[in-house]
């Protein structure tokens with residue numbers, strides 16, 4: 088039973104997310120997804136549209152995902168690998184070489200998979216004209 092672990096915010100779930108989950112699961116038998124808490128997103132300077140509970144629920148509905156756990160800190164990864172008996176941590180290529188993952192190589196395999204081109208949560212928001220609120224005021228598209 089090969090156990091895989093991946094991390095992310097997974098906001099406005101899209102096919103780029105599904106593709107990394109599908110390919111991560113294909114590397115083993117059991118996929119754990121650590122989804123960033125709202126507090127950790129603040130640390131990552133990310134403002135998710137959906138809150139943690141919603142993002143967790145959506146991931147739990149994805150056929151490739153076996154378990155969803157919270158990602159609260161950068162530092163928890165080593166403990167996650169040990170606690171969940173992880174064989175391989177998988178991330179998208181935008182994380183290639185990142186110290187937060189490279190430091191795990193003594194206790195598990197670390198694999199980076201090519202990002203899916205042409206899609207991102209940021210692009211979705213931009214294409215829908217969803218701008219970040221300015222001084223707390225939502226920006227209504229001009230159409």
Ligand code: C2G
Pocket residue numbers: 094095096097098103104107123133158177178179180181182201202203204205206207
């Ligand atoms: N991803 C992808 N292709 C895209 C968009 C995202 O392969 N077009 C991958 C990312 O590389 C990442 C995963 O999907 O592996 C989740 O992406 P995000 O939700 O943007 O997560 P991120 O903010 O990168 O958080 O501790 C690590 C962080 O929590 C990762």
